[in-house]
Amino acid sequence: MRYLTKSRFRLGIDCPAKLYYTKKEKLYANTKDLDTFMQALASGGFQVEELARLHYPGGTLIEDDRSSKNYYSNALDSTIRALNKSDDAVIYEAAFSYEKLFIRTDILVKKGNDVQLIEVKSRSFDPNNLGFFNKNGSIKPGWISTFYDVAFQKHVIEKSHPEWNVSAYLLMADKTKKASVDGLNQMFRKTDKGNRTGIDVMVKTHKETGDSVLGLLKVDEYLNRIYNGQQRAIESMDFYDMIDTFSEYYSKDEKINWPIGWHCKKCEFKTNEETRQLISGFDECWKKQKNFTDSDLKKPNIFEIGNFRKAKLLDSGIFFMEELVQEDVGSDFSPYHLTSQERQWVQVEKALELNKNGKADFYLDIDNLSTVMNNEWKYPLHFIDFETSQAALPYTKGRKPYEQVAFQFSHHIVYEGGRIAHQSEYIHHKAGVFPNFEFVRILKEALSNDNGSVFKFAKHENTILNAIYTQLGASNEPDKEELRDFIRTITKSVKKSAEQWEGDRNMIDLCEEVKKYFYHPYMKGSYSIKKVLPTVLRVSDHLYEKYSQTIGQLGISSKNFPDNHIWIKEKDISPYDALPAVDLSVIKDSVSGIDRISDGGAALSAYAKLQYTNMSDQEREVIKNALLKYCELDTLAMVMIWEFFKFVCDNK
Numbered sequence: 001m002r003y004l005t006k007s008r009f010r011l012g013i014d015c016p017a018k019l020y021y022t023k024k025e026k027l028y029a030n031t032k033d034l035d036t037f038m039q040a041l042a043s044g045g046f047q048v049e050e051l052a053r054l055h056y057p058g059g060t061l062i063e064d065d066r067s068s069k070n071y072y073s074n075a076l077d078s079t080i081r082a083l084n085k086s087d088d089a090v091i092y093e094a095a096f097s098y099e100k101l102f103i104r105t106d107i108l109v110k111k112g113n114d115v116q117l118i119e120v121k122s123r124s125f126d127p128n129n130l131g132f133f134n135k136n137g138s139i140k141p142g143w144i145s146t147f148y149d150v151a152f153q154k155h156v157i158e159k160s161h162p163e164w165n166v167s168a169y170l171l172m173a174d175k176t177k178k179a180s181v182d183g184l185n186q187m188f189r190k191t192d193k194g195n196r197t198g199i200d201v202m203v204k205t206h207k208e209t210g211d212s213v214l215g216l217l218k219v220d221e222y223l224n225r226i227y228n229g230q231q232r233a234i235e236s237m238d239f240y241d242m243i244d245t246f247s248e249y250y251s252k253d254e255k256i257n258w259p260i261g262w263h264c265k266k267c268e269f270k271t272n273e274e275t276r277q278l279i280s281g282f283d284e285c286w287k288k289q290k291n292f293t294d295s296d297l298k299k300p301n302i303f304e305i306g307n308f309r310k311a312k313l314l315d316s317g318i319f320f321m322e323e324l325v326q327e328d329v330g331s332d333f334s335p336y337h338l339t340s341q342e343r344q345w346v347q348v349e350k351a352l353e354l355n356k357n358g359k360a361d362f363y364l365d366i367d368n369l370s371t372v373m374n375n376e377w378k379y380p381l382h383f384i385d386f387e388t389s390q391a392a393l394p395y396t397k398g399r400k401p402y403e404q405v406a407f408q409f410s411h412h413i414v415y416e417g418g419r420i421a422h423q424s425e426y427i428h429h430k431a432g433v434f435p436n437f438e439f440v441r442i443l444k445e446a447l448s449n450d451n452g453s454v455f456k457f458a459k460h461e462n463t464i465l466n467a468i469y470t471q472l473g474a475s476n477e478p479d480k481e482e483l484r485d486f487i488r489t490i491t492k493s494v495k496k497s498a499e500q501w502e503g504d505r506n507m508i509d510l511c512e513e514v515k516k517y518f519y520h521p522y523m524k525g526s527y528s529i530k531k532v533l534p535t536v537l538r539v540s541d542h543l544y545e546k547y548s549q550t551i552g553q554l555g556i557s558s559k560n561f562p563d564n565h566i567w568i569k570e571k572d573i574s575p576y577d578a579l580p581a582v583d584l585s586v587i588k589d590s591v592s593g594i595d596r597i598s599d600g601g602a603a604l605s606a607y608a609k610l611q612y613t614n615m616s617d618q619e620r621e622v623i624k625n626a627l628l629k630y631c632e633l634d635t636l637a638m639v640m641i642w643e644f645f646k647f648v649c650d651n652k
Contacts, residue, residue, distance in 0.1 A: 003102035020255035029275035036601030045122035046197035059090035173401035174215030181210035300351035306525030337516035
C-alpha cells in the first residue's frame, strides 16, 4: 500500500503535482535535499521533539525500520500492542491508518477514551499574541500547512478510533520563556547512530532540563475551520476533497496534472549543476501542459527576474523574457541609480543578450557609482560579516528560544592607497557562554580607530546589532550604555524598535549598492554574495589575474590562510567551492562529523556542535579554524566586489 502520510499531505498542499515526484531521489532532482540551512533547521526540530518527550515521561516509543517493506504494518501492530497494555498510555510515534492514509503522531496521551494528540513543532509563538491568526480568526498563509498537518492527523485518528474523544495541541517554543539551565541545547545532540530523530539525548528526566521553554496550545477550534470549509489551503478543494484526491493518485503512483502557475517559481524539483544527471519535475510539468521543448526551457523566463511578482503576466500566457515589453515590467525611473523596475528590465535585456549571443557584457552605472564612491564612501573602508545562530533550545541560561547569538565576525580594511588587510576577527568557540556582549566589545574596538565607512552585505548585520542592543538594555553589563551608544553609531533602528535612530556611520549595504548599479545575467536575478562574487570574478580579467596569485605575492594579509594559498585557481570555480575540507581524520573519537564549511547553514551547524562539552580541544580547534577561513572569505568577497567597482570606474 502506498499510504498518503502527513508529510506528503503537506507537500500536496504546496502543489499536488509534487506528490508524484517525492521519494524518488534516484530519478528526480530535489534542491531541498542539498540545502544545508534546511538540514540545520530539521536538526533543531528534532531537538525540540526529544525535549517534548521528556515532558511526557514513561512513554512507549514505536521504533521501526522505515526502510523495511513491513514498515507500516510493524508500526501499526506495535501501536496496537502499546494501546492494549492499559487504558492509560503515553506513546511516542504512535501509528494509525485509515483507508489510504497513514500517520505517526509525535506524542499521544490516552486516558480512557480521552486522547490528546500533541504535534511538536520547532517554530516559536507568543501565547500573549498569537501571531498566526488574522483578526477574523483565519490562519495566516505561513501557518496553513502546520494546522492542516494537525487536522490531517486528527482526522485519521478519529476515523480509525471513532470511540475516542480527541483533542489536538501544538507544542512549540514559547518566546516568553527563558532557559533556567546552561547547556539546554547541548543536552540534545545530533548523531549518526541512525535513530529517526538523529538526536542523542544526554539527560534522563525533564527535571534536568530546568524550566520548560515549550508552550502548549489547544487548536481544535482552528481545525474546525478547516473541517467545515471556512479555511481552505487550496481554493478549489475543501479538506476532504484534498484527502480523497491526494490519496487516490498517490496510492496509484499517478501524477495529478495540477495547473502550472506562479507557485511553480518555488518548485524544488528542478535540476542544477549538482543534479543535472537527474530529471527535472518542473520541466516535465511545463512540457506536458505547454508543449515546451528542452530548448524552450533553456530560454530565460520570468521566474528568474529578481523580485518580480506580476503573476498576471503568466495568466495571460507570457512566460519567456523574450515575450515581454518594457511596459510589462514598468518604467519607474531615477536619474541616480537603478530602480527596482529598471533593474528588472536590465536583467531582461542582458539575459536575452546572453541567450542570443552566448555572451553578454555587464551593466554598470559608472557615473553614478563613481559619484557615490568618491563622495559618500570614506576611507579607510571597513568590511564586516557576522556568523550567528538562532536555536529553538537556548545554549545558555537566561536566554529565550530563537534569541540571536553572534559568535563570529570577520573584518577587512581597505586603505586609501589601496592596501588591503584582514584586520581583525572574533570567534567564540567555547561551550556554555553567551558571547554577544564580548562580540560587541571586540567589534567596537575594531571599528573605533577612525571614522571610515563600514560595509555589510544585506540586512543581517544591522538586524543582529539591533537584537544585541535590546539584550544589552535588559542586562547588567557595567558598560552596556557605552556599547549601546556604539551600536547606534553604525546601525539604523528596525521598525519595531521602541527607539528610532540612524547612526552617523550607519553601515552601507553593499548588496543594495550592487542592486543600484550593477547587473550581469550570470546572477539570474539573485543578489546573494554567493552569486555576485563568482559573477564579478568571471567577468573581470583584472580580478582573475590578481587573485590567481598566491597570498604572499598579493601582499594582502590573511589571518587564516598560508602565504601559498591561491584564491582563484580556475575562473569558473567560486572561492567558496574551493575552501578546504574539514580534516577530522586525525581526531580520535570525533563527535562532530563535519566535513566542509562553505555556507551559512554549515556554519550554523558547526557552531551548534562546538557547544558539545565533551568535544576534544583538538577537534574544537579544527572546527574553529574552518569557521575562521569561511568567515574571512565572506569579507574578502566584499572587498573583491569593491575592487571590481573601483577598477572599472577608474578605467572607464
